[in-house]
Amino acid sequence: MRPAKPNPRDFQTRLRAAYPDAKCALDHADPFQLVVATILSAQCTDARVNLTTPALFARFPDAASLAAARVEDVEALIRSTGFYHNKARNLIGLGQALLARHSGEVPADPAALGALPGVGQKTANVVLANAFGVPALAVDTHIFRVARRLGLSKANTPEKVEADLCRAFPREDWIELHHQLIFHGRRTCDARRPDCAGCPVLGLCPTGLGTIKDPHLGVKLAAVTPAPRPSPSAAEALAPGQLVPQRIISLVPSVTELLVQWGLAARLAGRSRYCIEPRWIRNTVPAVGGTKDPDLGRIRDLAPDLVIMEKDENPKAVADALDAFGIPWLALEIHTVQDCVAALRLLGARLGLPEAAEARAAALEGRLKGRRRKGPRALALIWASPWMSSGPDTYVGDLLRRGGLTPIGPDRYPVLSEADLEALAPEVILLPTEPYRFNRRHQAALQKRFPEARIELVDGQALTWYLSRTEQGLDLVRDLVSR
């Protein structure tokens, strides 16, 4: 049976619930940084670009410095993004053109932007939308594939698909839709193995329902019957008469970020001082001390109707004190990626958002299906002096396993001597940018000691922030394994 012509609003409601974190994945502070990062992202992952740009922008912070750069200096900084000879020439040309034609500023005019070295129409659209808020819907490889599978376009060029999408969706939704479709293509609607069973828009997709051939693979996919959305179990649901919490204090940084992604910022009454994302909550939500030692008096004064904690991070004494105050609390326990699926559902049920939580949980669960390979032996360091790692029985260990690496280490969070490090003989060493600030100096030193190993500097929040960034963490590890 052919699905009814989908309503664009229906699509977006589902995509919004499944990918509340959908946004430009390239780190940037201004239009100049965005245009540079977008040029670097050609044939390269956004995660890799984000690891490259901090050093590049520290050395060449604006058009003038880039215009005067030596090509070999730029090449040395962007080598890992691929095609670095061309990209370096384009970046220097970009700096020179910005200086000569636009007083060093990035223009907000589509034609002027498109005429800059290294900036095609697609790059121009990305910059216009994300730096200047100009509605645009650049069609990349993910959007091209997803739009055709969903029956939103039958066209066979990105330009025509863009025109179809722009006709179907209101102009004010283009920027958001652009990010949602890219996230959907990356996380669910994979080019070779789309996860139709876990897809949040399966009921609207003629390809997933098996009514048309997959326009991307050229074959009919096995039809999937949409499963009824499970309702929260009796244990998870709010007890009869219990009200949905309106004054929440979160002591877990990634949970705080998740609540904001779910549109619950207005219900946040407090946060631990490590809850720093998104950045603006530092100014709008009061801090109540640290993770191990929150200010209990301050918490009591804020009169929350729920405090959210995590068992590994927050001591039991905090829960005991809250009990004494009569303040309700919820302690999550996250040791695996699968625990995140359960925690999403639990939070959704407790916070009165079961549908948004279920869409996100189902999409994440879908990404965990399939056979796991036993990949290279990987050590995720989390501290130096002394060395500490995140072992196989931790969330990070499981994320590595799910992503195709084999986590190694003796304990959950062992302290490792120099001899332990040698004895573990890792094939891959991950150096996250937090909680310890590993940097290129650590990377170079370890590379000398382990010349055969891959030493990778990785985004610490993507690797360690469960729930709000689990999907990003999976992307990071899988991307690393595929390179």
Ligand code: SF4
């Ligand atoms: S149902 Fe399958 S083909 Fe359709 S959008 Fe979802 S993952 Fe892609």
